[in-house]
Amino acid sequence: MHPSLLQDAGCPKEIPHNEKLLSLKYESLDYDNSENQLFLEEERRMSFLGFKCLEISRWVICGLIGFLTGLIACCIDIAVENLAGVKYFVVKQNIEKFTEVGGLSISLILWAVLNAAFVMVGAIIVAFFEPGAAGSGIPQIKCYLNGVKIPRVVRLKTLVVKVCGVICSVAGGLAVGKEGPMIHSGAVVAAGVSQGRSTSLKKDFKIFEYFRRDTEKRDFVSAGAAAGVSAAFGAPVGGVLFSLEEGASFWNQMLTWRIFFASMISTFTLNFFLSIYNKKPGDLSSPGLINFGRFESDVSVCGLLGALFNILNYWLTIFRIRYVHRPCLQVMEAMLVGAVTATVSFAMIYFSNDCQPLGPDQSEDYPLQVHTHTHTHTHTHTHTIVETQLSPFQSTIFLLFCADGEYNSMATAFFNTPERSVRSLFHNPPGSYNPLTLSLFTLTYFFLACWTYGLTVSAGVFIPSLLIGAAWGRLFGILLASITPDGSIWADPGKYALIGAAAQLGGIVRMTLSLTVIMVEATGNVTYGLPIMLVLLTAKIVGDYFVEGLYDIHIKLQSVPFLHLEAPATSHWLTAREVMSAPVTCFNRIEKVGTIVDVLSNTSTNHNGFPVVVPVAVCGLILRSQLIVLLKHKVFVELARSRLTQRKLQLKDFRDAYPRFPPIQSIHVSQDERECMMDLTEFMNPTPYTVPQETSLPRVFKLFRALGLRHLVVVDSENRVVGLVTRKDLARYHLGKHGLEEMQLAQT
Amino acid sequence: MHPSLLQDAGCPKEIPHNEKLLSLKYESLDYDNSENQLFLEEERRMSFLGFKCLEISRWVICGLIGFLTGLIACCIDIAVENLAGVKYFVVKQNIEKFTEVGGLSISLILWAVLNAAFVMVGAIIVAFFEPGAAGSGIPQIKCYLNGVKIPRVVRLKTLVVKVCGVICSVAGGLAVGKEGPMIHSGAVVAAGVSQGRSTSLKKDFKIFEYFRRDTEKRDFVSAGAAAGVSAAFGAPVGGVLFSLEEGASFWNQMLTWRIFFASMISTFTLNFFLSIYNKKPGDLSSPGLINFGRFESDVSVCGLLGALFNILNYWLTIFRIRYVHRPCLQVMEAMLVGAVTATVSFAMIYFSNDCQPLGPDQSEDYPLQVHTHTHTHTHTHTHTIVETQLSPFQSTIFLLFCADGEYNSMATAFFNTPERSVRSLFHNPPGSYNPLTLSLFTLTYFFLACWTYGLTVSAGVFIPSLLIGAAWGRLFGILLASITPDGSIWADPGKYALIGAAAQLGGIVRMTLSLTVIMVEATGNVTYGLPIMLVLLTAKIVGDYFVEGLYDIHIKLQSVPFLHLEAPATSHWLTAREVMSAPVTCFNRIEKVGTIVDVLSNTSTNHNGFPVVVPVAVCGLILRSQLIVLLKHKVFVELARSRLTQRKLQLKDFRDAYPRFPPIQSIHVSQDERECMMDLTEFMNPTPYTVPQETSLPRVFKLFRALGLRHLVVVDSENRVVGLVTRKDLARYHLGKHGLEEMQLAQT
Known part of the structure; x- marks a missing residue:
């Protein structure tokens, strides 16, 4: 739940900002059928065939949910890539014009203004039109599945604002991902499709009337959330597990199968349309909005950084709830973050002296780009076209502040989209990154991501977490390799990047089973399953010792009457x-x-x-x-x-x-x-x-x-x-x- | 539930063999705590720290369960390989002695007698000492988790008989696998360890007394079942899902994590000890009793054969319940099956004219063996030593009835252990199998496996199902390749073998989510995830149209009061x-x-x-x-x-x-x-x-x-x-x- 949610309907004077409070304003949902005479009569009138038909329509709806969710993911992906492409193009022309006259500060300002403008649009639609669309939406969906009625969480308007908002904030260069919001989007789609009507559009298709109650709707919403995960990470099984781990308490086989079905359809749809967009129809080898490329194949300390992230974000959220609760302020904060992100990255590239020599091989002119490109070409055809569009500008940037035959490795870390940076950190050969650059990058990005999560924009925390984790994981790998020069099996820092990413994300969101499966499905290789599991369990245990997971913190700060799975252990005293x-x-x-x-x-x-x-x-x-x-x-x-x-x-x-x-x-x-x-x-x-x-x-x-x-x-x-x-x-x-x-x- | 279970305590005259009956002899378990004053007083006396300690002991127990289950899997594996090695050695010497004098029938008899002897030992201990150890034990565990008290299902004696029984039946050459019984074994281990005492051995360690009630025990048994799956297939996530899909109805995060932990430990233990046994300590690359080798990389009709298998086995089980319910008869039937299996395979090898030429490459003298060996060497070091022991004999057999420079492909299909045959069907290059040989093999093995399941021996149905499916999948692939000569992507029949195996197993046991994950984890590649999912869903839908899953059939035939997840749809009439x-x-x-x-x-x-x-x-x-x-x-x-x-x-x-x-x-x-x-x-x-x-x-x-x-x-x-x-x-x-x-x- 995002702070801005609180302001709907007449700006309450006193805003809860204490986790010892429980808000009375949240109503519950009725997940227990009211079996009154009308209901029983209807059920008794229904034939065996009628129940079969209902069952079939459930499957049809789940298929539709998967299809639409995949479609939305596809739209977001294409829109972000194109907007970012336009932005890069404008800045590139500017840099080319001003580099000669030495006025790089003008480029910086243009860059910052462009980013802030994108972020402003995203923040305005969220803050003024639909505050419920802020953040990743995962805490809200958690609450909904738990049985708490969050106002306007599954409305069409929320979906529209969410989709536009996430496009703006990612295109605006914030330290955010587009994966979290997909889960919310999937849930809204599910709630809409399953009811066979749109109350907002005043359109009733007179179908699926049987499903117009909380119990049935909840089941579809869990399918929608799973489809969202599935589309975001190309992880259908992970989606099902996410839905179950985060949401449902009652395990029902039939429901699980339907959720699974929705997940599969969602991945399939996304792949299908993206492959058409990339003019390679039928090539379904790149599941998900992000995939990590395939690893062709140990455990480190973890969880602490995740806990630190959560604590910092907790303080920040309390500050925000107290002082930044007017929409205009929120929009300004978002713009500020957008501008600061751009400035900081620019400054760090400028002042960083980490100029890596280009490889001797002429075909590897711009190592990062070319390398990523090769990888992408082999395994993931999704981004190929976009990369081809961007590379001229990016290579300019990468080479900008370095001598000929060198490239700026800080720039490669900052100016890629986070998804691509994560992939680079996993797959680039040893020596691509200077330890100092990585440390600086990790530190900066950590604080930026922490500041960004909770802004009044639609944005996810998955990808930034993975990026931070991958950076310090790689750093750890480099250090380890430097102290154990003989151990060739320890030499690949990409593995440490993967493990670090898992640890950081696990430390922040505290999921284990579903996250393991998501990571495994996204890497396309089960070899790393066991280390990822171990790391996630460790991260969870260490992190839980200090503070709760990020989503739970936000739920608690909103004073939501959230029911955990079990009563507190020492509550037998109470009757x-x-x-x-x-x-x-x-x-x-x-x-x-x-x-x-x-x-x-x-x-x-x-x-x-x-x-x-x-x-x-x-x-x-x-x-x-x-x-x-x-x-x-x-x-x-x-x-x-x-x-x-x-x-x-x-x-x-x-x-x-x-x-x-x-x-x-x-x-x-x-x-x-x-x-x-x-x-x-x-x-x-x-x-x-x-x-x-x-x-x-x-x-x-x-x-x-x-x-x-x-x-x-x-x-x-x-x-x-x-x-x-x-x-x-x-x-x-x-x-x-x-x-x-x-x-x-x-x-x- | 195996028919022989019915005979405990005084041979009831009338044995239910009608699925319209419900037996009164099965008691229920108390999965709802009796919260009486004594219990509440104890809970109230317990401090917060006390609950923490309990929580920690739960984790410790789960770790122990995983460890012991992995150890048992390791023992079974080693024992089977060694016994089979001894058997092969004896027969080999015999063949070498008699081949010259032309008395091959003596070798056949020796072979059949040896097999029958192994099977007899296995059948005797099951039929006379512990009828509860018969079959795979999965239906029993399903019932236990559902809340039905099956007599003696989680006793130490059952475990011992189960382990010895499965070693004998696999070594006896029956068309069975050792994977199903692992699940039962894991469950027994869990029930034993969590109680901190053995009632059979009259030994009370005075620990874990808090867990001595049905609710707690159930939670540990689900962890044990998961650890069993995990050890059998090297699939920790699949184990968790199996436990949840087949057993639990109430989804509890903490419990899930503990189950997951037990699964991981189990896989790890098995790998660790097997790697020591194979003198490659620390090499943990071969998870599970079976793994399919790694696939470095479409959907067909399915489910029908699974349904046919189930229907045939249903009739057979009814026949067995009516007429074969005395222990001696059961032992004799088992011996008969053992002898028939040996004879049929011998006869088919003898009369089969499918002599494939040996490859021109000298290093591939015995294509199957060498090829499997190469594969094994690259990815799975587990069986290397055993194979080296066996190859002299096996190559003799393979070459036996063929001219020089050729080998008998029927022999390769019949005389490997089923696990190795499955791997060969997946991985051998196109052209290794003659379509006619494969058809004959599929047909024979189908009936043998169908006859075998339900015998009074400890044995699983997973591997035979996979083998049948892999055989007809490969057959389908070969036929498809022959009618579409241009399509090179359709050329690898190994893929069809994998899909066919999934379809056959799915059609027989009707699991979807967990089986998908198990198959993906066992193949070590998520690329086939989507086709496997599709095939499993199709197999389930098609199969359910005709008859229930194999386990449900056996549960029903035993008249167990099994509660499904939901009340029948049209039961609102009843109050x-x-x-x-x-x-x-x-x-x-x-x-x-x-x-x-x-x-x-x-x-x-x-x-x-x-x-x-x-x-x-x-x-x-x-x-x-x-x-x-x-x-x-x-x-x-x-x-x-x-x-x-x-x-x-x-x-x-x-x-x-x-x-x-x-x-x-x-x-x-x-x-x-x-x-x-x-x-x-x-x-x-x-x-x-x-x-x-x-x-x-x-x-x-x-x-x-x-x-x-x-x-x-x-x-x-x-x-x-x-x-x-x-x-x-x-x-x-x-x-x-x-x-x-x-x-x-x-x-x-």
Whole structure:
């Protein structure tokens, strides 16, 4: 969750910036079906064939999700390459014009201004149009899959802003990647496609109506996230694992297979269209937005740098939440970062004396370019054309501040796109980089990336992390080779770059299984699987000792009521009686309309679920959204009697209102109608899950988490309602340094 | 579950052989903790540090599991190679002696007798000592993880018999693999190590006592199964996915990481010790009992053959259950198969005229051997030594019935170990196999493998499936190449062999995600990932249309109350009222000892869980095993009063009795004691999960499956017990051809 998210709807005065707080403004999603009579009737009416059809449409939707996600990845890739190409072309002409007259500062300014302009566009659309599109979107998707309703996270507008934003920020030369946002994009696509309509565009295709509820939507969103990973890294299996490791708690084989299917289609689509774009149709050998080239084939210290990154970013985020929460300020900060990035890189190239001699072989005129090119030609045909476009300018830059027959190795590290730099660090032959250059580069890039993550732009942290890790991994490899001159097997610093990249990324995001598979699939070789695993596990253990993962930090800073997989270990002391909210507002089975309207309008208690009792024992549970639909359609007992022809309310009416149920204020109920009665029997969930008051917190937690509940009714031995447990009641307890801690609730 | 499992404890007359039956003899495991007062007190007494220690011991145990599993894999590998070497040596001497005098039939008989002898030993130990060790053990582990208690499935004796059995059956030349049994072995190791004692050896190390309950044990068993896969195929990620796809329903990150850790350690251990055995310590480049060599680099019809295999094996299994259920008969059948396998292969080699010319290159004297050898030398150093031992004999065989300068290609297909044959089919250059030879081989081996699976020997179906698939895949490739002479990219039949192998195995076992990863990890190349995925999905869809997967067939034939992931689609008609068992035997909180003993001794109602009521409302649930421990320790109210110094019963007493609680008959309760009272308050689970009577079956199912319940109390609106839902009540309903069907319950 990005800080700017907080500003939607009227700039709250007090912004939570304390991880000991829990925001009340996030609602939960209903991952437990409300099995009311309408629902059961529909299910019972449906034939075996009907269920088969539903199953088939699920597969079709997953295929569509994969296809569209792959297409979006393809668009982003092409747009970024072309925009960057135009930018390079302009700067190149400028440099050529001014190098003779010595006015390099003009080129620098042009370069910085161009970058800042791109970043400005990206920041403006994010800050002013859709703050939810900021950042990588991975924390938001994590929260969504966990069951927290993040406002506007899966809307079409978010997708559009996200895609444009990421194109601008990558083209603007920020230390960001385009991979993280793909995961969010995939999720939005999934949420859109599976509903068969667009609420934003007011277009209803009247298909897939069965899937218009939170449970089904969540399953598709996990498929979308997987498809996003798959498109970003060419890692279908990694995508499935990412989706499961980060999101789902309930492992369902059929769902897994569908997610897998979506992932495969996504990779395939991306490859197919990129191969057409590169005029080599049918050549599917370059999966993913990034691949590392193929390694034709040990473990180091790690995790610490990742933890440092997270801590720095944590402080920065707190600072941002406190002081940089106005859109204009955010745009300015983003522009500043863009300009600083350009200036710093320019300055470092200028002042760096690391001029490497060009190889004796004439065909390797510009070692980096040519080398990358060769590699690309052999294995990844994706970027070939773009590289051909850029090389004249880039070679100019690379050779710029060096004597003839030499090239500037700092420039190669800074002026490539991050994806290409990572590949160079992995594959360039030993001796391509000077240790000093690498150290300087690592240090600078580390702080730049740390500053960049959390800006109000759409951007991912994967690639910058990999780049930092690859740089210091290679550095480590070079140092090791210099102290062990005899060990030829230690000689390839590219291997250390790979291991370092894995360690750094693992230290920042703290994924193990899925990241291992993603790295293996992206390198195209399982030989490095075992060292990568070891490094990721180590990075996780070391990093966890200091601070949480980056995504978890951001989730916590936004005070999201996020439920972890298990209750805190020492929480057996607590029982449902202590954690529940009480007293609970209950309704009778046949309730006066006035009472219902009053309860729903009461802003001080913003309840979303109400137990239904008869006369005191719990007999059902009804949701605010259901009551609103009932009120809107005026399903009153008296009206039903008088107007015999009135259409019976159907599940379709609830589905049409989903997911944007109107607020209670928009529903007009006359004074006469207030005296009417409403019969809730048919619409309430007659079998809500209940627990006795003595149930321990871990047990409540397990039930809640395993079934994806939103409300859990606490009853006494006679089945009378004594309380209600919601997500916030459970998320409040967490393990601090001094044992179990209780977070406070904040309205914002 | 193997048929012979049925014969433990007194040969039941009526053996279920109908998949419409559900056996009552299988108990469930308690995957939901009984959170009674004792448990809560212990948890509350434990400090934060205590939980940390527990967490660390979990990791230590997982490491141990991985280590031991790898070691066992190593032992099996070495033993099989040495035994086979001895066998080959004896036969070779015999052939050399008799070839001159023309008495080849003597060699054949010697060969068949030797094979039959090995198989006999393997069959005898399985049939007479531990029928639970038969087959691959994968269905049993699937059931265990699902929550069904299969008698003696995770005992030390089973492990010993399994390991010896698989060595004998592989050395006996049966069409089986040693990979499947590794999964079972890993699971047994896990169940043993995690308990810190061996009940069979009467040795208690007094460690890991906290883990002595079903929930914890299950988690370790999934880690063990993963470690088994990891050791068998060198596929740590595939192992994790196998464990999750086949077993667990609740996805827990921490658990996943531990499983992953166990897998890694297992692969590492196996490699390490094998590399020492092969006198190349530190060379870890050959992961797994089988690896396919590395592929340095399309989809066909599939699934049908897998389905055919399953159908044939289904009929055969029914036949076996009906007629071959006496141990002696089983041993004889196994010996027969062993002899037939030897004879058929001998005969086919003899009558086959497929003599391929030896290559012109002198260094490739015996193309298959030399070629495999070269490959092995480059990538997998594992089998080098063994091959050097065998090659003199094998070359004799290969050249035996052919002219000088030729070799018998049928012999190469039949006389290698299946692992090596698979590798040859993948990697031998085009033209190594005659299409006719391959067809004959495929056909013969198909029926042999089908006949072999389900014999009373320890054996896996993975490798035979791969071999069949590789053979017809290569055949397909050859045919395709012959009709498209121009397409050079279609020319490598080895690729088709790989795809065919994946298709055949997928069609038989119906795994997708985990099998993809296993195949990719075993080939060491992700390039084939996408085609393998496609083929596996196709195989699954096509195969599922005809018949279930092999493991599911065997589970069904054993009438195991297996809970699938979701309730049948059309089961919303049913409610808890209809599926529950009623009336339920309930106890009072303070109950007379005589009543309890009578209820427990009543053999007609073999209940395992009893709701505790006060006076009519449910206030707890107590298990048979807990009551037995209470009776054994004579925890009577009167005794507690008189003997003030009596030690209070602790959780330790329950753990000591776990998992083999004595039967009620073994506990002596005097007539006086029958009049005493027992206070169950402290020992019952005071917060059992309850559902109202109107709850639909899918909802009950979801609760049951997600939480791993054993008993679910059904209550009315006043919280009075009206019924109890157990695993068998839910497993009874399944989707047949004509909609929802209800299975019948059988005592056996």
